[in-house]
Amino acid sequence: MTKSRTKTHPDDELVFLPLGGSNEIGMNFNLYGFGPATNRKWIVVDLGVTFGDQTTPGVEIILPDPEFIEAYKDDILAIVLTHAHEDHLGAVHWLWPRLRAPVYATPFTAFLLREKLRDAGLLNEVPITEVPLSGKFTIGPFDLEMITLTHSIPEPNGLAIKTPLGTILHTGDWKIDPDPLLGGVTDIDAIKRLGDEGILAMVCDSTNVFVDGHAGSEADVRVAMNKLIASLKGKIAVACFASNVARMDTVIRAGQAAGRKVCLVGRSMHRMSAAARHVGLFQGLEPLVTDDQAKHIPEDQILYLCTGSQGEARAALARIAEGSHPHVKLSQGDHVIFSSRVIPGNEIPIRNLQNNLADRGVRLYTERDHPGIHVSGHPCRDELKEMYQWARPQIAVPTHGERRHLLEHAAFAKDLQVPQAISPRNGDMVRLAPGHAEIIDEVPAGRLYVDGGVVTPQNGDALRERRHASFNGVLTVTVVMDSRGKVVSGPEVRALGLAGDADYPLQTALDDLADEAIDAFKRLKGDERDNDDIIEMAVSRSVKKAAYRIWERRPVVETTVMRI
Numbered sequence: 001m002t003k004s005r006t007k008t009h010p011d012d013e014l015v016f017l018p019l020g021g022s023n024e025i026g027m028n029f030n031l032y033g034f035g036p037a038t039n040r041k042w043i044v045v046d047l048g049v050t051f052g053d054q055t056t057p058g059v060e061i062i063l064p065d066p067e068f069i070e071a072y073k074d075d076i077l078a079i080v081l082t083h084a085h086e087d088h089l090g091a092v093h094w095l096w097p098r099l100r101a102p103v104y105a106t107p108f109t110a111f112l113l114r115e116k117l118r119d120a121g122l123l124n125e126v127p128i129t130e131v132p133l134s135g136k137f138t139i140g141p142f143d144l145e146m147i148t149l150t151h152s153i154p155e156p157n158g159l160a161i162k163t164p165l166g167t168i169l170h171t172g173d174w175k176i177d178p179d180p181l182l183g184g185v186t187d188i189d190a191i192k193r194l195g196d197e198g199i200l201a202m203v204c205d206s207t208n209v210f211v212d213g214h215a216g217s218e219a220d221v222r223v224a225m226n227k228l229i230a231s232l233k234g235k236i237a238v239a240c241f242a243s244n245v246a247r248m249d250t251v252i253r254a255g256q257a258a259g260r261k262v263c264l265v266g267r268s269m270h271r272m273s274a275a276a277r278h279v280g281l282f283q284g285l286e287p288l289v290t291d292d293q294a295k296h297i298p299e300d301q302i303l304y305l306c307t308g309s310q311g312e313a314r315a316a317l318a319r320i321a322e323g324s325h326p327h328v329k330l331s332q333g334d335h336v337i338f339s340s341r342v343i344p345g346n347e348i349p350i351r352n353l354q355n356n357l358a359d360r361g362v363r364l365y366t367e368r369d370h371p372g373i374h375v376s377g378h379p380c381r382d383e384l385k386e387m388y389q390w391a392r393p394q395i396a397v398p399t400h401g402e403r404r405h406l407l408e409h410a411a412f413a414k415d416l417q418v419p420q421a422i423s424p425r426n427g428d429m430v431r432l433a434p435g436h437a438e439i440i441d442e443v444p445a446g447r448l449y450v451d452g453g454v455v456t457p458q459n460g461d462a463l464r465e466r467r468h469a470s471f472n473g474v475l476t477v478t479v480v481m482d483s484r485g486k487v488v489s490g491p492e493v494r495a496l497g498l499a500g501d502a503d504y505p506l507q508t509a510l511d512d513l514a515d516e517a518i519d520a521f522k523r524l525k526g527d528e529r530d531n532d533d534i535i536e537m538a539v540s541r542s543v544k545k546a547a548y549r550i551w552e553r554r555p556v557v558e559t560t561v562m563r564i
């Protein structure tokens with residue numbers, strides 16, 4: 001078993017507490033605590049974001065709410081990052097000022113984190129320790145070891161966390177890729193060694209638990225991509241995640257092998273390319289061309305590597321599809337290859353994007369019709385099975401999945417003879433040792449919205465009102481009164497997002513609403529007419545009622561009283 005530097009105390013406990021990433025794929029925020037309940041020391045593993053969708057208009061970035069652990073921030077000894085995907089590191093620059101713990105990461109991850117911290121003005125505040133691949137380090141009662149895995153970004157690490165009460169293998173995101181093209185292969189020996197020493201709990205990626213077999217190798221994508229790109233005439237644009245540096249490398253080499261110059265399009269392509277070069281990747285490539293140079297290259301000799309495979313409205317590919325990109329134009333006879341999958345929730349924007357491209361006469365290639373041009377970065381069932389055989393944990397703790405993924409993963413682990421499996425939700429505190437693993441507490445775990453650069457609570461008024469307004473429209477009512485309480489102008493009613501028709505034009509409706517407002521005002525008693533709040537409330541209420549009779553919906557009504 002593990003050496004124990006710290007003597008255990010009878011009250012010591014080892015707990016796992018997910019505050020994000022359990023019951024969802026995104027915003028991973030995992031905590032491990034050691035010590036008696038009254039004096040626990042914590043480490044954070046990953047601090048990521050998730051992204052807004054149609055239900056959160058105007059909100060692109062969503063953070064895990066650190067409220068619970070913020071109260072113990074002096075006891076947070078470290079924030080350890082497994083890899084540089086946004087769902088694992090994207091919240092650091094937002095939430096670090098509330099947690100203020102030193103950060104540990106391997107070089108590629110640290111490089112990208114520094115970029116974000118620089119943009120946020122925090123670079124000189126956040127202490128970052130760069131850990132080498134396979135590096136070991138000690139933080140309080142935790143002995144940590146980075147375990148090299150394979151995934152879809154350089155330097156994906158699992159984390160062995162040794163404590164006096166047992167060892168945890170926190171896998172982070174992984175797959176088993178025997179030929180990842182860039183970086184090392186899965187460090188099977190290290191996992192087996194930990195398994196021999198005894199792993200108490202494995203906290204493990206559940207993303208692909210419903211998919212049989214293996215995820216497939218980046219090397220297979222290279223073969224498929226080389227073949228496809230070599231066969232095409234006309235301009236080619238390839239969309240993939242910029243963070244998949246091996247994929248970028250594949251596309252660049254495939255383009256160059258087919259006699260094409262390659263041009264990166266989109267900010268994150270350039271950012272990732274810089275990070276890749278920083279850690280010594282992208283060796284032996286011909287020089288890339290700039291947007292400007294690309295314009296003068298014949299169409300059979302250019303390949304664009306673009307951001308925007310998920311239909312993101314402001315990304316390069318969406319602008320190309322709309323014909324509004326300043327440098328890249330695609331038309332009849334050109335090709336767009338989606339070297340990516342459809343992330344659940346992005347179906348509609350991707351469909352719109354693909355329709356726009358098709359409308360320009362562009363031919364599309366997706367993993368559905370061209371298997372092999374994309375592979376997943378997460379473990380399918382055969383890979384999970386192998387991992388459990390190497391690690392042999394006493395307890396399986398599925399994470400990185402929606403509820404159905406976590407429960408299926410727990411059942412699968414039991415089938416694989418893992419003695420115990422437990423699937424916490426965000427906020428469930430799991431005692432891993434001593435004794436049988438169980439949920440011992442439920443703590444607050446919510447979301448924060450980055451709304452126009454301001455971090456707001458999930459249930460804040462702004463987004464609720466905006467969502468309400470976007471479905472129901474807005475009415476504004478303005479009344480101008482003199483100092484004696486007489487109406488001198490108005491009420492004037494204006495509408496946003498409400499419709500009229502030939503039988504009942506919008507202006508008629510607004511005039512009727514103005515009459516309602518006057519009637520509401522007239523019903524007020526003398527002294528009530530001196531109080532603007534009472535007037536605004538009474539007018540709004542009766543306009544709302546009348547609006548419902550007209551449109552059968554409840555617009556946001558905003559009444560303003562002005563006195564002259």
Ligand SMILES: [Zn+2]
Binds near residue numbers: 083085088151173
């Ligand atoms: Zn990842």
Ligand SMILES: [Zn+2]
Binds near residue numbers: 085087088173400
């Ligand atoms: Zn992830």
